[in-house]
Each structure stands twice: as structure tokens, then as C-alpha cells.
Amino acid sequence: MNPNLRIATSSASIRVPAAVPSERVDHLAALDRVGTVMSLRRDGVLFRECDPAEHYFKVLTGAVRSSKLLADGRRHVSEFYLPGDFIGLDADTSYLFSAEAMTDTTVVRYARRKVEALALQEPRIGRQLLTIACHGYSTARQQLVLLGRKTAEERIASFLLDLVERIGDDDRVLLPMSRTDIGDHLGLTMETVSRGLSHLKSEGIIAMGNSHEILIRDREALEDLAEAA
Amino acid sequence: MNPNLRIATSSASIRVPAAVPSERVDHLAALDRVGTVMSLRRDGVLFRECDPAEHYFKVLTGAVRSSKLLADGRRHVSEFYLPGDFIGLDADTSYLFSAEAMTDTTVVRYARRKVEALALQEPRIGRQLLTIACHGYSTARQQLVLLGRKTAEERIASFLLDLVERIGDDDRVLLPMSRTDIGDHLGLTMETVSRGLSHLKSEGIIAMGNSHEILIRDREALEDLAEAA
């Protein structure tokens, strides 16, 4: 058993991710009855690529990274999951990516079998799952544009704005991930990410407390950079 | 009214895309009753980015390109839709991408409102939509790895294998799209795509009849290139 993954006893209220559109009410409440809350330490593994996909997860606190290794060691981080985010809907019979906690994290774990059964009984649950899947699909397609056609600095600007939106407080955000994680997410190297951030700082567009605390000083300029889409 | 888009009279049988996994039966049959068959000429527009998303579509014959323009004219092609593929599930209230026919094409058009109503009545329809959305999500995430971490030649190899799988006949495939479309899909320029194909040809890995007819001569070598994932 993975020592980084411990099952806690209590239940928990789960909030809908702010970014999921068009659905005001959280019909997933019924799901909570079939969910188990778990705690993971930093670098704890939720699942690995190719594991049989028997569970869905939802992040309560902390942050999870979804990644994949190519044969020669190149890594791609396809998503960062933050509080409220649902994990695993893209999986077929096996997971296509690994998922690891980037900081100490709590998640709810749902048996996939039970969720599917519930969805067939209660159309509104099915509908909610569909909404989540469509939102993930849509977000992934936006990221395709970023990786396919944006420059390094545009990618970094888009990334910062996205994170501020999701876990920022006004114009301030604490990055839960390393420069390497960001690079692997944006299709860049750690060094290019670092240089990009330094450049944004030297332009007065952002400020940094420590290297993980970002302050947006000129949101308009950042949006112009992210632009394009 | 768009002259490239004409509504035909007949109904049509719709096959499930071969690539959608884990669902043997096509519960969408009930949907056909609420669908309208339409024909589009080459370059005909199904919808544009920002149009209100009032319809879903499914390709019957031909090929559709889903693309987005950045402010300065850079273009990204996020998906190619081929016979059997369902279009529009990622959209929220507006479409996020434009969709245009790459060749003469027929599609079925479904009113989104009617589909949603059906899905709530009939859980298996909802389940089928969920499967399609998850498949799109999963495919998009695979493409993120390609754009984020693969080299030009690896991208081209992956692309060819994907197309052969979807519309190829054994080891032969007719590309319905231009080099520019392929480049905009793979995050490359037209020239790089052309050079990549020429190089694969010079290595004896593929052969070309005319520039749109590709023959896989050494599938193993192509898979090794696409590899990595």
C-alpha cells in the first residue's frame, strides 16, 4: 500500500469548480455518499498510467498533477487539478496519465462502478458528469491552441491568468507547482519558464514575493500577451 | 443563407466511430429522428467561433476541420472530424472553434435543445453522449502530449498512424486536408510538414502516389517514431 495515500474517516462538502459553466446546482451531492475522503502527502500517487481505471477523484484541498512520460524520459503534464476539480472522466478502462499530489492534498475517491450505476438511475447525475466531461474537453482544446500556436511568453501569460482565475486572490496567486512542472505543462523547459517570468517581472507586468508567489501588476498587459484567443 | 450549406431530404444511418471504445451498441439511433441531413461543399461553413451553439453535428461522409484564429492571423486546427465523428459537445453557449468542410461533405444536424431533452428522458442516450465527450476529452489530452513534447517528425508519424486507423484502407490513406491544415493541426508550418513527409519517403517508411495519397511501407518504423507514448 502506498504510504502517501491514507484513507480518512470523515465525509466532506464538495464545491463545484468555479470554472464549470452553465450548471448552477451541484447534483453531485448524491455522489458524496459513495465517496471516501483520502489524504496524500506531497508526491503521493493517486494512480499511474496504465493502472485499471476503477476510481474517479475530486480534489478537496491541495493540488494534483496529471502527467505522462515518453519512452526517452520526456515528460508532459497535461493538467493541474485544483480544489473542486474532478479527475478521471477521460479514462477508458485504464488511466492514460499518472496523477500525483504536488502538495499535501485531500481528495474524495468514488468507485467508478457506483458512479455509473447512479448516473443511469438519476439522469441529473449523468447530466452533471456530462457537463464536467464537456468542460474538460473544452479546456483541453483551449490548451491545444496554446501549445500549437502560442510563443513561450504568451503561454506563460495565459497560464498565470488561468491560475489566478482558479486559485488566485484578486491579483495574487501562490503557485503550487515547480518551474519544471510548469514547463512540462506548457511545452517549454524550466529555463524558458524562468526567463519568461523574469522578463514579465522586469517589464513590471508581474511581481514575485518568493518564487512561488506571483502578483499581477498590469493585468491588461498580461491579457494582451495571453490574447490571441 | 450560406450557399455551401444545403439541407437534404433523406434520413441516413449513422455509424459509431470505430475509435470510440467500450460501447458496442449505438444508442444514438433515437437521435436520428431529431436530426436533419445536410450537404456542404468544400470550404462550406458549419458554424463559426462565437456563434451561439444551437446544434450538434455528426459527419456522414467527407471531412470537417475545426479551427481557431488568433488575433494576428495564426491559425490552429484542433480536430479533423471524419465519418462517424460527433461535433459540438465541447461547446458551452457559443462555439469555441469554427468548423468548415474540407471536401464535399454530408452531416446530420441535431438541435441541441432536443438532444438534451432526450438525454434526460433516456439515460442510455445521456450515457452515449458522455462516452463521446470522454472520448473527445481523452483524444484531446493525447494531442496535448504530441504538441507539448514531440518533435516535428514524431508528430507527423503519429498523425499518419492516427489517420490510417480512422480512414485508411490497410496501409493506404487519402489525406482529405492540405499541408497547411496538417501544419496548423500539428503546431508546425506547411514547409516543415512537407519536409517531414519527404524525409519519411526518402527513408522508405512511406510512399506517396500523389501528394494526398500516403502508403505506409514500414509501419514498425513509423510506430517507433510516433512512439514515445
Place this chain on the structure above:
DNA sequence: CGCGCGCTTGACTAACTTCAAAGATGGTGG
């Protein structure tokens, strides 16, 4: 048969990566 558009190829350039080293940061134990 000729014309036009898309594809190919070549030479040069730019953006990002790689390799390397120095600078900060934060966690731990004395």
C-alpha cells in the same frame, strides 16, 4: 494545353533548448 494553386526544396534566421554555473530558499538538526 496552359494556368493557378499547392507542394517541394533551399538558404538563412529566430526562438527555444541544452549545458553549465552561480544564487536563493527553506527545511533540518545541532
Place this chain on the structure above:
DNA sequence: CCACCATCTTTGAAGTTAGTCAAGCGCGCG
């Protein structure tokens, strides 16, 4: 509480991949 060490980040210089610009080819359509 402070000092040390490991780790992560920043910065610099050189290298590589893919992009840009430009010219010529060839297929397919009229």
C-alpha cells in the same frame, strides 16, 4: 536560533530545431 545542505531557481553562452523568406515544380482543373 542559527548554520548548513539539498533542492529549486535564475542567469549566461552556445547549439539545434523549426520558422521565414524565396524560388521553382507539378498536378489538376478549366
